[in-house]
Each structure stands twice: as C-alpha cells, then as structure tokens.
Amino acid sequence: MSESDVQQLVEMGATPAQARAALKQYKDVMQAAECFFEGKFDHIKEENVESSMENRRARPATPTDDDEDMNSDEEQEDEADVDNYVDYDSDFEQMNGISGNAAGNANVDPYAGIFFSKDRKEEVIEVEEVPEIMVIDETKETVPLLTQGQWMKGCPEGGEQSFLFSLYSQLSTPSAPCPQDCGASIPRIKGDFFGLHPDFAVYIDRLRSRVTKICPRCHSKVCLACGEPVSVDHEKHVSTGEDPLFHCSNLQGVILGVGLTMLEELFNEQNQDQLDIADPSMRNTKRRKTDGTALDVDDEDVLYYANVVGKKAKGGTGYAGDVTEDTTGQLKALAAQRAKDEKIAKLLSFIRLFLPNLNREGGGRTSDYLVHPTTLAHLRRRFNHICSSLLRNDSLADMSDRSILYFELLEWLETISNHEALASMMAMPIMVVSLVKAVNAKNNQIRERTIVYEGSSGPRELLEGIAIQAQAALKGLEGNKVPETRPEELTEEQKRMTIDTKEKAEEEIVAPISDENLKLIRFCRRILSTVKAIDRSLRDTKGDAFVDRLHSSLPRITSSTSPTKYRMDPGASEAVVQQSYLDWATRTRFEYCDLTIPVVGEDDADITPHYKFYYDNEARMLANSDIPKRSLAIAKELAILTTNLPVSWGSSIFLRVDETRVDIIKALITGPEGTPSVFQSVTFLFDIFLGPSYNQSPPSVKYMTTNGGKFRFNPNLYADGKVCLSLLGTWQGPGWVSGKSTLLQVLISIQSMILCDEPYLNEPAWASSSGTPQSQAYSANVRRMVVKTAMLGNLKSPPEPFADIVHTHFRVKARSISSQLDRWLSMDDGKQLTADGGVYPGNAKSEGSASFAKDIEELKKLLKKLEG
Numbered sequence: 001m002s003e004s005d006v007q008q009l010v011e012m013g014a015t016p017a018q019a020r021a022a023l024k025q026y027k028d029v030m031q032a033a034e035c036f037f038e039g040k041f042d043h044i045k046e047e048n049v050e051s052s053m054e055n056r057r058a059r060p061a062t063p064t065d066d067d068e069d070m071n072s073d074e075e076q077e078d079e080a081d082v083d084n085y086v087d088y089d090s091d092f093e094q095m096n097g098i099s100g101n102a103a104g105n106a107n108v109d110p111y112a113g114i115f116f117s118k119d120r121k122e123e124v125i126e127v128e129e130v131p132e133i134m135v136i137d138e139t140k141e142t143v144p145l146l147t148q149g150q151w152m153k154g155c156p157e158g159g160e161q162s163f164l165f166s167l168y169s170q171l172s173t174p175s176a177p178c179p180q181d182c183g184a185s186i187p188r189i190k191g192d193f194f195g196l197h198p199d200f201a202v203y204i205d206r207l208r209s210r211v212t213k214i215c216p217r218c219h220s221k222v223c224l225a226c227g228e229p230v231s232v233d234h235e236k237h238v239s240t241g242e243d244p245l246f247h248c249s250n251l252q253g254v255i256l257g258v259g260l261t262m263l264e265e266l267f268n269e270q271n272q273d274q275l276d277i278a279d280p281s282m283r284n285t286k287r288r289k290t291d292g293t294a295l296d297v298d299d300e301d302v303l304y305y306a307n308v309v310g311k312k313a314k315g316g317t318g319y320a321g322d323v324t325e326d327t328t329g330q331l332k333a334l335a336a337q338r339a340k341d342e343k344i345a346k347l348l349s350f351i352r353l354f355l356p357n358l359n360r361e362g363g364g365r366t367s368d369y370l371v372h373p374t375t376l377a378h379l380r381r382r383f384n385h386i387c388s389s390l391l392r393n394d395s396l397a398d399m400s401d402r403s404i405l406y407f408e409l410l411e412w413l414e415t416i417s418n419h420e421a422l423a424s425m426m427a428m429p430i431m432v433v434s435l436v437k438a439v440n441a442k443n444n445q446i447r448e449r450t451i452v453y454e455g456s457s458g459p460r461e462l463l464e465g466i467a468i469q470a471q472a473a474l475k476g477l478e479g480n481k482v483p484e485t486r487p488e489e490l491t492e493e494q495k496r497m498t499i500d501t502k503e504k505a506e507e508e509i510v511a512p513i514s515d516e517n518l519k520l521i522r523f524c525r526r527i528l529s530t531v532k533a534i535d536r537s538l539r540d541t542k543g544d545a546f547v548d549r550l551h552s553s554l555p556r557i558t559s560s561t562s563p564t565k566y567r568m569d570p571g572a573s574e575a576v577v578q579q580s581y582l583d584w585a586t587r588t589r590f591e592y593c594d595l596t597i598p599v600v601g602e603d604d605a606d607i608t609p610h611y612k613f614y615y616d617n618e619a620r621m622l623a624n625s626d627i628p629k630r631s632l633a634i635a636k637e638l639a640i641l642t643t644n645l646p647v648s649w650g651s652s653i654f655l656r657v658d659e660t661r662v663d664i665i666k667a668l669i670t671g672p673e674g675t676p677s678v679f680q681s682v683t684f685l686f687d688i689f690l691g692p693s694y695n696q697s698p699p700s701v702k703y704m705t706t707n708g709g710k711f712r713f714n715p716n717l718y719a720d721g722k723v724c725l726s727l728l729g730t731w732q733g734p735g736w737v738s739g740k741s742t743l744l745q746v747l748i749s750i751q752s753m754i755l756c757d758e759p760y761l762n763e764p765a766w767a768s769s770s771g772t773p774q775s776q777a778y779s780a781n782v783r784r785m786v787v788k789t790a791m792l793g794n795l796k797s798p799p800e801p802f803a804d805i806v807h808t809h810f811r812v813k814a815r816s817i818s819s820q821l822d823r824w825l826s827m828d829d830g831k832q833l834t835a836d837g838g839v840y841p842g843n844a845k846s847e848g849s850a851s852f853a854k855d856i857e858e859l860k861k862l863l864k865k866l867e868g
Contacts, residue, residue, distance in 0.1 A: 005032075018044045118429045118455035122156035125439070128447045134191035146194040146261060148172075149446075154385070156431050156453040160377035167253050167374055168194075176227045184217035188224045193254050200262055200350055204245070204255070211251065212244050225250040245354070246365035252354060253372035259351040260382035266347060267386050270340045334401075341405040348408045355412075356419045371421040379422065383412065384430045384459065391462035396469040396639035400523040410530040413459060417534040420541040426534060427550045429455035460534065464554040467531045469639035470524035475592075476635030476662050477521055514628045520635060557590055557642060570867075578649040581812045585647040585654075588808075592659040593801045595666070611664055612800055614702040614721070615689035619664050622692055633695040634662055637743050644744060649673055651755055653747050656801050663690040667747060668802045670809060671786075672755045673816070678782045679713075679754055681817050682790035683806055685799045686723070686750070688743070698728045698736040699743055701750075704799065707789040712836045713782055715763035716753050719835065725749055777831070783824050784833040784852050791817075792859045795866075807866060814863040821856045828852050 006019045014022070018041040022032035127149035134143050151168050155161050171193045175185040192210045197203040211224055221230040226248035245251050356371045358364040390409055393399055399406050416422045435452035513521070538547045572580075596609040608623045610616055638657070645653045650673035658664040665688040671679030685704040691697065702721040706712075709719050716724040716731070726733030727746050753762065759782055760775040761767050769775050791810075798806040810817065833852070 014041070015044070018042075118457070120429065120431070120455040121434070122431065122453045124156045124451050124453065125448050126153050126451050128449065130446075134195055143191065143195045143197055145191055146196055146258060150261065151194070151257060154381035155377050156451075157377065157380075160374070160380075163373040164257075164377055167250060167257075167372070171225065171250070171254060176222065176224055178215045178218060178220065179222060179227055179229050180215065180218050180220050182215060182218040182220075184215050186213050186215055186222055186224065193225070194258060196258070196262060200259055200347055203258060203262075204350075207251075207255070208243070208245055211247075223247045223251075225254065243365075246367045249367050249370040249372035249375075252356065252367040253374040253378070255354045256351065256375055256378045259347075259354065260378050263344070263347050263351060264382045264385060267344060267389070270344065271389070337402070338404075341402050345405045345408040348405075348412065352408075352412055352415060355415050356422065357415055359418060368419075371419070376422060376425060379416065380425060380428070380431070384425075385432075387413070387459055388430050388432070388456070388462065391459070391466060394640065394644050396466070396473055396524070397520070397636045399466070400520050403519070403523050406523070407526065410526060413463065414530055414533050414537075416459075417537040417541075423538055423541045425458075426460040426538065427458055427546075429458050432456045460550060461554055463527075463531060463534070465643050466527055468555065468557060468642050470527040472638035472642045473520060473635040474524050474528075476638045477517055477524075477631050514632070517628055517632050517635075520632065555643070556587060557592075577812060577815070581649055582647060584808060584812065585652045588654065588805060589645040589647050589652065590642045590655050591657070593656050595656070595658040595661075595664055595801065611658065611661070613664055613666070613689070614687040614704065615664075615700055618689055618691065618700070619661060622663070623661075625692070627692060629696070630663075630690070630692065630694050633739075634690055637690070637695070638662060640742065640744055646748065646751070651751060653751060654802065654805050663694070665690070665743075666801065668799070668805055669747070669751050669754060671790075677755065677757055678759060678779045679786060679790075680820050681809075681813055682786045683794050683799075683802075683809065684754060684790060685794075685802070690743070695736075695741065696738045698741065699746065701725075701728055701746065705790050705794070707785070707793065710835050711785045711789055713785055713790070714754065714756075714759045715766075723750065725753070777829060780827065780829045780831065781834055783828070784855075785835075787821070787824070787852065787855050787859060788833065792855055792862070795859070795862050810863060811866040814867050818860055818863060821860060825853060825856055 005023055006016060019032075021044050022041050026032040129147045129149045132145040132147055134145055135141070136143060148165075148168050152161060152164050155164060171188070172190045174188060174190075176188050178184045178186060189210070192207055195203060195206070197206070212230055213222055213224055214220070215222055222228070223230055223244070228248065230244070230247065245255065354367075356368045356375065358368050360368065387409065390406065413426070417426050431453040432455075433451055434454040437450040437452070439448040439450060535547055535551075538550070569576075595611050595613060597612055599607075599609070608620050611619055613619060641655060645655060647653070652670050654668040654670075656666045656668075667686040667688055669684045669686070671677065671682040671684075673680055683705070687702045687704055689700040691700055701723050703717050703723050704721060706719050706721055709721070712719040718724070722730065724731040725746065726735055727741060727749055729735055756762060758770055758775050758779060760778040761770060766775070794806050795810055
C-alpha cells in the first residue's frame with residue numbers, strides 16, 4: 001500500500017481511513033475505488049474528523065499523473081513517458097504551489113497563464129499505416145480495424161500521446177493475465193476493442209457482450225479492458241441496469257476514441273458530399289497537399305468579403321451579385337442535408353452516453369469518477385474538429401434550420417463543462433492543422449507525415465460569437481418596443497374588470513408568432529441558456545477568477561455609453577499601431593444606441609419619438625407595428641451584422657442601431673489604405689431604414705456626407721444623397737433577390753464602390769478612360785473635397801452617433817494620415833475645388849478660393865491635438 005494510492009482514493013472523496021481499509025482488502029486502486037463508490041466502507045469513520053473534512057472534495061478532482069496510473073504492467077513500463085504529460089488542472093496547481101482547496105477558492109485563479117493563448121505551434125510526425133481487417137465469425141463480414149496511426153492521429157500533445165500509445169498497446173495484446181494470480185491467461189481480441197463497424201451500435205453491442213470473461217482456471221469474472229476482476233457487488237447491479245461498459249476508465253477511453261473516430265469520418269465524408277453538390281469542380285481541392293507546401297486551410301480571421309479591400313478590377317458598374325442564380329436541386333439538397341444532420345446528431349447522442357457524467361440517471365459510475373487521461377485527448381483532437389467547424393458557421397438562420405444537429409452539439413458542450421476533469425477544455429485553444437509536410441515512405445506499409453498544428457479559438461470563445469448573434473436575433477424578433485408612458489388613473493369601470501377579463505384582453509392584443517419566428521426564438525434561447533450553464537459549471541469547477549479571465553478574452557459588443565480612449569505610444573511600431581486599430585475596430589464595429597431626439601414639451605400629445613435620421617417620418621409611421629416576416633428578416637440580418645462587419649486597417653464598416661427600433665440604422669464607412677486611392681482614411685456616413693416590406697424589397701439608403709448637399713464624390717453618390725446601386729434598385733444590373741439578398745451585401749457593395757482607385761470610371765460612359773487626364777483631374781478634385789468634408793469637416797463636427805469612432809480613427813491613424821496628406825498635396829494640380837468633380841464645365845460651381853494646402857494644414861493641427 002503506497003501513500004500515492006491512498007492519496008488517489010482521498011482525491012476521489014474517501015477519508016484516509018477508508019482509503020487504507022479499501023487498499024488493505026483489495027490489492028489495487030481500481031478495485032478499491034469501485035468498492036468504495038458502492039458504499040462498502042461508509043461505516044469506517046476517520047479518527048481526525050477535521051482532517052477528514054479537509055481532504056474531502058465536493059467533486060472528483062482532476063486526476064494527477066499518479067491518479068491516472070492504471071497499475072497495469074505496460075503502463076508501469078511507460079511511467080517515464082507519463083511524466084511528460086501536463087495535466088491542465090492538478091499539475092498546474094502543484095507547479096504554482098497552490099493546494100487543491102486553494103484552487104477551489106473563487107478568488108484564486110490557479111490557471112493563470114495557460115489555456116487562452118493561441119500563440120502555440122506544435123510539430124508532430126504522424127504515421128499512416130496499411131489498414132488492418134477483422135473477419136466477424138458470426139456473419140463472415142470484413143471489418144476494418146483502427147490502426148495505431150489512426151488512433152494517435154491528430155494529437156499534438158506529447159503527454160497525451162504517451163497515454164494513447166499505452167492504452168492501444170494494452171488492448172492490442174492477445175491475452176490478459178488473470179488478476180487472481182491463478183496463472184491462467186484470458187484471450188483478448190484486438191478487434192473487439194478497435195473494430196470500425198458500419199454502425200456504432202453494433203460496435204457497442206459486440207463490446208458489451210465480450211468485455212467480461214470468466215477465467216478458465218479460477219472461474220472469476222474479469223474485465224478484459226483493465227484486466228481487473230468484476231466484483232460480486234458489481235454483478236448485483238447488472239439486473240438493475242448496470243452496464244459493464246462503465247466498469248473502468250479504460251473502457252471509457254477506447255469507446256470514446258473509436259466512437260469519435262467514426263463520427264469524424266462521417267462528418268468529413270458528408271462535408272465532402274456537400275462540397276460536391278455545391279460545386280463539383282471543387283472536389284478534392286481542399287485535401288492535404290503532399291508536396292511539402294502549406295495545406296489549404298481556412299483562416300478563422302479571414303471572411304468571405306476580404307477581397308473588397310485593396311486592388312480591384314477597374315470598371316464602372318458599382319453593383320454586386322450575379323445576374324443569374326442556379327437554383328436547380330435546392331430543395332433536394334436541403335432534404336439531403338437534413339438527413340445527414342439527423343445521422344450525425346444520432347451518432348453524437350449515442351456517443352455522449354459514454355462521456356464522463358456525474359449527473360447521469362442513476363448516479364455516476366466508476367468511469368465517471370475515474371476519467372481516463374485519453375478522454376481529454378479524444379475530445380480535444382476529434383470532437384473539437386467537429387465543434388470548431390459547426391460553431392464557425394456565420395449564419396444563425398442556417399443553424400436554426402439545422403437545429404437537430406446544433407441542439408445535440410450544445411448538449412455535448414454542457415456535459416463537458418459539467419465535469420471538472422474536462423471543463424478546462426472549454427477555454428483551451430483548439431489545435432488545428434496549419435501545415436502538412438510529406439515524408440517519403442519508409443517501406444511499402446508505413447508512410448510518415450510531419451504535421452504542424454497551431455492554436456485557434458476554443459469552444460467557449462466560438463460559442464460567444466454565436467451567443468452574440470442569438471442576442472441580436474432576439475432583439476430583432478421583439479419588434480418595435482412601445483415607449484413607456486406614465487400610468488393613467490383607472491376608471492371605475494376598468495377597476496371593476498375581473499382578472500379573467502384582463503387576461504383575455506391582453507391575449508387579444510398579443511400578435512401571434514409565426515412558426516418560423518418561434519423556431520428561431522427557441523433556438524436562440526437554447527444557445528443563451530447553454531452559455532449560462534457552461535459559465536455556471538466553470539465557476540463551480542474552476543473558480544470565479546478563471547471565468548472572469550475567460551470572459552475578458554471573449555469577443556464583445558461594447559456600449560456607446562462608455563467610449564474607449566485609444567492613444568498610441570509615439571514610438572510604437574507600424575505593426576503595433578495597425579493591430580491596435582484592428583482590435584479597437586473589431587470591438588466597436590456594431591453597437592446599439594439611442595438615436596431619438598429628446599421630447600421638448602411635457603404636454604406633447606404625440607408620444608411617438610423623432611429620430612436623428614433622414615427617414616424619420618417613415619420610421620415614425622411604422623411605430624409599434626408588428627410585421628412577422630419583417631421581424632424575422634431583421635433578426636437574421638442583425639445576427640449576421642453583429643459579428644461579420646468587415647474591419648481592417650484599410651477600410652472598415654461601423655454600424656449603430658437604435659436600441660428600441662432595430663430598423664433604424666446608421667453606418668460609417670472608412671476609406672482604404674494605399675495609393676492611388678482618393679478615399680484613404682476618409683469617413684462616410686449613411687442612413688439606412690429597413691422599411692415595411694423588408695426584405696421582400698431592399699432597404700432605403702441615404703448618403704449623408706455631402707457638405708450640405710453640395711459635393712458629389714463619385715458618379716454613383718449624388719450630392720442629394722442618392723446612392724446608385726443595382727441592389728437598391730437605383731441602377732441597372734442584378735437587383736435585390738427577395739429573401740436572399742442582405743444588408744451586408746449592400747454595405748460591402750457600397751464599400752467596394754467607394755474604395756475604387758479611380759472614381760471617374762464609375763460612370764459607365766467613362767469606364768474605359770483609366771489614366772486619362774480627365775480621370776486624373778477628377779481624382780484630384782475628389783481629394784480636395786474629401787479633405788474638406790469627409791476628413792476635416794467630420795473631425796471638427798463628428799456625425800452622430802460616431803464621435804468617438806471618428807476621433808479614435810483619426811487619432812490612431814494620425815501618423816499615417818499626415819504622410820498621406822503630404823503625398824496628396826504634392827499630387828495636387830492646383831485647380832480650384834468644384835462641387836461635382838470638375839467634369840461638367842458648363843455647370844461647375846466654384847467653392848471659392850480656399851486652398852487645398854490651407855485645409856491640410858488645419859487638418860494636421862487637429863491631428864496633432866488629438867495625439868496630444
């Protein structure tokens with residue numbers, strides 16, 4: 001009996017006296033723990049009660065290295081490898097000199113410095129072997145076996161690799177010695193543990209019927225997974241539903257490993273099928289390269305609209321989208337997707353039964369307390385791959401349509417967060433493949449590849465992005481809120497109304513919710529309840545400090561009521577400045593705010609508020625309206641906009657949505673970095689209204705940065721604020737597609753139009769005039785206009801509600817803008833500013849003799865003041 005064995009049982013909740021008694025009667029920790037959980041040693045009392053209570057823990061502790069020792073001969077031989085394993089719970093507490101009790105203190109964060117950093121890269125050599133097969137005796141069917149290379153695949157952690165190797169080696173040996181020391185050996189078939197059957201249920205049934213064997217010599221019952229006896233007390237539970245597959249943690253490790261391998265293969269196979277349906281020409285283009293070059297992987301920070309910034313093909317159209325759309329087979333594809341989602345969800349649900357779960361029906365089993373060290377490895381490399389793929393979906397509407405799959409995913413996340421040994425995984429970065437290097441095959445049977453893994457967003461961080469979308473969708477589905485009014489004195493007749501009559505009257509007022517709206521509401525609420533449940537579990541298992549630090553690293557929508565003041569160190573490098581700008585823009589790109597105009601008179605009979613908004617009259621006419629289809633469209637729109645607005649050092653889109661009227665929106669678009677752009681670093685304001693027929697028809701959009709209706713910066717942006725764009729129906733070309741086109745498409749199309757290198761070319765008649773003197777003169781005049789209005793004017797009098805955005809934008813970019821202004825001044829042609837670009841000589845109206853240099857000098861002074 002070693003002290004480490006005693007301590008292991010103490011960590012599981014036993015008192016030292018109970019631990020010693022159990023180990024005295026049984027020769028190994030596993031069997032002693034099993035009997036302890038069955039209550040055989042409850043009658044033993046600790047002499048020192050105070051000491052006993054100090055050693056008890058409300059939840060099972062995350063196993064330490066010693067805890068994970070299954071005491072098998074092979075694991076003892078690999079003890080040196082085990083030492084390399086970093087337990088992300090208990091070991092870190094020991095490293096920092098923090099006791100188990102201290103770790104449970106809500107004011108202490110024993111995990112500081114780990115989990116949240118994605119700046120990790122690991123290089124691993126993975127082996128690809130010739131598949132093995134097994135013939136099923138009963139049916140003569142051939143079933144492939146999970147090879148050691150497949151079993152180890154995708155694990156970049158050295159310590160976890162040693163545990164995976166140890167368990168695979170143990171369960172691959174052809175026999176297990178009888179634990180009663182009778183000298184007999186019990187046959188063990190590798191295929192029973194590692195057979196990849198077409199159906200997971202078949203695998204489970206076969207394993208259940210074969211994992212327990214009777215020793216041919218002493219006739220004792222033995223679990224072939226751990227090599228330990230199945231106790232008589234354990235056998236008593238069989239009739240009451242006790243499953244032999246929960247006998248030991250080894251079974252947990254192998255079942256999850258095989259089940260998640262099957263799940264991953266099914267998920268990847270169906271993703272490839274979906275890709276083929278969407279575009280057959282793309283088949284296999286995303287597979288791993290074998291020429292030593294980088295793997296084609298999607299960058300989590302690169303969105304599909306990234307190409308709008310920078311060099312674009314010259315043209316004079318200014319609209320987005322394709323003129324035709326192939327809708328062939330869409331209903332068939334949706335039905336196929338639904339069937340695939342149901343299949344994956346069913347498999348997820350089945351595998352979830354074997355996750356460590358102390359709250360399972362009937363109470364926790366042995367394997368729920370003795371979590372196998374490979375369990376975390378399986379979840380982090382296989383489940384996280386699927387979790388990451390699903391949670392990166394930027395369409396809440398698509399998730400809602402596939403709710404059968406996403407509901408099961410949320411169940412997994414809650415179950416994982418509920419167990420102390422697994423909960424930290426929610427905050428740990430997901431290691432994804434970033435590079436694949438091919439290595440020549442050693443022989444005809446084995447091929448090695450060097451895989452480079454790097455950190456990416458963890459499950460909780462990914463879930464936060466979905467939660468932000470869900471909150472926005474719910475806000476959109478609430479419709480237009482009725483302004484609160486002071487309660488009026490009830491009449492005698494109203495006072496006599498019965499409660500039943502009141503309730504009936506209220507029911508008549510409430511508009512019915514459509515099935516589609518109700519479906520999205522329920523899905524959004526499920527997401528938010530999962531987030532709360534996960535955070536609550538993390539606080540219970542990891543402490544308040546852990547959760548607070550996790551929350552500080554999550555993406556957030558900031559509040560306009562508390563603007564962030566960004567000031568850059570004069571000595572900061574250009575890379576630091578640009579990253580700071582990107583961080584700030586990401587946090588502030590979408591916000592709710594109050595766009596109403598305060599009521600002047602208290603006795604004003606009209607309680608409908610006015611708004612600081614071009615479409616104020618149209619908005620007031622729709623006050624308190626409830627249009628279900630419109631509400632659903634706005635909800636889906638807001639869900640996309642909250643996390644998908646493009647931000648970059650070059651050009652960003654900032655939105656402000658009224659907090660009670662989500663159909664009232666203001667947008668600020670900044671111009672691109674680079675030459676010869678005439679819109680570099682400028683700020684343009686747009687008012688947007690989602691009208692009564694949205695999104696059956698496009699939104700109303702008005703361009704507001706016009707110097708009081710005088711300046712026309714672009715052939716597609718009129719001085720009166722009209723925006724010429726085919727998506728808006730104000731220009732020829734592909735128009736708005738009911739139910740499919742989005743406000744985000746409109747914003748990006750406007751951004752692309754404004755960001756063009758030569759605005760002169762946006763007039764179709766001049767589209768082939770690139771580089772001509774007329775185009776150069778037009779650009780020079782636009783630069784004079786944007787300095788006067790879209791830079792100097794906006795900085796002196798920032799448009800509401802973007803004052804903090806404008807100030808921070810110019811403050812952080814002050815150094816870059818100063819250099820840009822010097823360059824623009826050297827490029828100027830010395831002509832006077834004209835209001836329409838100087839291309840209509842007969843109608844040109846001079847704006848006076850104010851020089852371009854004077855405006856630039858004033859702007860530079862303001863930039864210096866901002867920096868100071």
